[in-house]
Amino acid sequence: MTVESTAARKPRRSSSRRTSAAKAPQSSEPQLVQLLTPEGERVEHPDYSIDISPEELRGLYRDMVLTRRFDSEATALQRQGELGLWASLLGQEAAQIGSGRALRDDDYVFPTYREHGVAWCRGVDPTNLLGLFRGVNHGGWDPATNNFHLYTLVIGSQTLHATGYAMGVAKDGGDSAVVAYFGDGATSQGDVAEAFTYAAVYNAPVVFFCQNNQWAISEPTARQTRVPLYQRAQGYGFPGVRVDGNDVLACLAVTKASLERARSGEGPTLVEAFTYRMGAHTTSDDPTKYRADEERAAWEAKDPILRLRTYMEKQKFADEAFFTALEAESEALGKGVREAVRAMPDPGSMAMFDHVYADGSSLVDEERAEFIAYQASFVEEGN
Numbered sequence: 229m230t231v232e233s234t235a236a237r238k239p240r241r242s243s244s245r246r247t248s249a250a251k252a253p254q255s256s257e258p259q260l261v262q263l264l265t266p267e268g269e270r271v272e273h274p275d276y277s278i279d280i281s282p283e284e285l286r287g288l289y290r291d292m293v294l295t296r297r298f299d300s301e302a303t304a305l306q307r308q309g310e311l312g313l314w315a316s317l318l319g320q321e322a323a324q325i326g327s328g329r330a331l332r333d334d335d336y337v338f339p340t341y342r343e344h345g346v347a348w349c350r351g352v353d354p355t356n357l358l359g360l361f362r363g364v365n366h367g368g369w370d371p372a373t374n375n376f377h378l379y380t381l382v383i384g385s386q387t388l389h390a391t392g393y394a395m396g397v398a399k400d401g402g403d404s405a406v407v408a409y410f411g412d413g414a415t416s417q418g419d420v421a422e423a424f425t426y427a428a429v430y431n432a433p434v435v436f437f438c439q440n441n442q443w444a445i446s447e448p449t450a451r452q453t454r455v456p457l458y459q460r461a462q463g464y465g466f467p468g469v470r471v472d473g474n475d476v477l478a479c480l481a482v483t484k485a486s487l488e489r490a491r492s493g494e495g496p497t498l499v500e501a502f503t504y505r506m507g508a509h510t511t512s513d514d515p516t517k518y519r520a521d522e523e524r525a526a527w528e529a530k531d532p533i534l535r536l537r538t539y540m541e542k543q544k545f546a547d548e549a550f551f552t553a554l555e556a557e558s559e560a561l562g563k564g565v566r567e568a569v570r571a572m573p574d575p576g577s578m579a580m581f582d583h584v585y586a587d588g589s590s591l592v593d594e595e596r597a598e599f600i601a602y603q604a605s606f607v608e609e610g611n
Contacts, residue, residue, distance in 0.1 A: 260470040260502055263477040266530040268538025270477075278481040282545035288329065288476050289540065290554055292321040292533050295345040297558040298354050301565050302344075302361070306511045310569050311361045315342045319474070319506030322532030323439050325349060326479025327407070327501070330487060334375065334404040336397075338390040341379045342439075343409050350376040354561075355568040364572050384410055384417030387436060391423040394432035394490075405490040406434045407483075413444025415460065416452050424496075428464040433490035435483065436461075436498045439473060441505035446518040458500035466496045473503025474532040504530070577603065 261276050299317050306314040317324060320342070328349030331337065339346055344357060356368035360379060367378040380386040390408030397404055414420055415438060427434050440457055442449055449457070461468030471482040479501055486497040504527040508515050515524075540546040581596040 260472050261478050261482055262472040262475050263481060264472075264475045264535055264539055266474070266535055268535055268542060270539060273478070273481075276478065276481040276485060278477055278484075280477065280480075282540075282543075285536070285540055285545055286550060288325055288480070289533070289536050289546070290557075291325040291329070291345070291348060292476065292536070293554055293558055294561055295321050295325065295348050296533065297562050298348070298565060299344055301562040302358060303507070303511060305358070305566065305569055306361070311358060311511075312363055313361055313510055313512060315510045316505075316507040317342050317344050319504050319527065319532070320439055320441060320501075321345055322476035322536075323437075323473040323479050323501035323503050326476040327437055327483040327499075330480050330483035331407065332404065332487070334402075335487065336375045336377070336390075336393060336404065336406045338377045338386040338393070338406065338408045339379055340383075340386060340409055340411065340414070341381050342411070343379075346409065347376060350374040352376055354565060355572075358565065358569050359572060362569060362572060364575050384414035384419040384423075386410065387414070387420050387423035388426075390434050390436075391427045391430075391432050394427065394434035394496075395430050398431070398433055403491050404433070405487045406432075407437055407487070408434060409437050409439065411444065412438060412440040412442070412449050412452065412457060413447065414438075415457055416444070424461070424464040424466075424498075427496040428466050431493070431495040433493070434496045435486045435490055436496060437483065438498065438500045439503055440500050441473075441503050443505055443509065443515070443519065445509045445513060446515075448519075456500065458498055461496075461498035466498065468498035468500065470500045470502055473501030474527075474530045474535065476532060476536055503532075 261273050262271060263273060263276070263278065264270060296318065302311065302314045303316055305311050324343060324345030325348075328346040331349065337343075337346060337350060344354070347357060348354065351374050352369050356365070357379075359365040359368045369376070369378070371377045377386070377389070380389075387408045387410055390406050394406040397406065408423070410420065424436070426432065427436070438457055440449060444452060453460070456470060458468035458470040469482055469486075471478050473479060482499055486499055489495075489497055504524075505515075506524065506527065537546075537551075578596065578600070581592055581599075584592050
């Protein structure tokens, strides 16, 4: 089934930044791939289909629930001073779990800093994500173990890394694929344009997965592009598709098809997951300053978790015992994460000078000596 985007409206002028931003639309009315409506009704699409068992549906639902619980715990920990910062994925669970579960073990992922659900799908310990935001490690996981690269905070740069890696896969004769995750704001970066160019010219087996959550911090998508983001792929010579980012089944189906296309030598695809950031950009942001409450309320009605639960309950694919057990598992996860974060040891004060250069540096040695002397100046005599 093809449906019109509910966010596609004609722009209107307003003297109020908040009002005009909240109602600022795409300049056209794009269509998107949807397999599960916001009301929890299963529909068909002529180009994308998926055969999924009740057990697999329960697995997707569990992934989304536990990812949201982990995310909410991380937000609470930051508010309590246990983390320096946190970038919430609230509202984007379907886009991440659907695409994450489409991956094969030998596929490789290049994330940004918000792909907590994809990290969950790749088997990364959630506490390692928190170690990064607590400032006690640089990620804490080996990318080669999970085929999941470290988080990238430089906006858009990971698309170049993904493209280069994918070009290497092709030259080595491999049949795996690469996925680069990024947000709508990153599409305004030159790195993304360069990655699209190289991927197209070299027919790299890469899927560019853009989570369009409508807001690049306080800037709406309409202020960054005059056409829907997925249509940009046409200018580079590869296909683009817009998928309902709150529909976990559609995200799974579209990503699977895009990955298979990459593996079969047909080159890159741009997937635009049309979703919504329910919370703040990060915990240092206040979205009430630039977007209307009515906008969030409209998207709450499209909640990806509620949508799948409604469908499973209608079809009797899950009973109350399942949901009760999952709630208990969710609370146990939250408690475990909280305890693990508070037990994390502080890194040594000299650790920031380690591993800056593989072979050492006289400048770093000089800076280390200066810092040691600076710390020593606070030590009282006799102590």
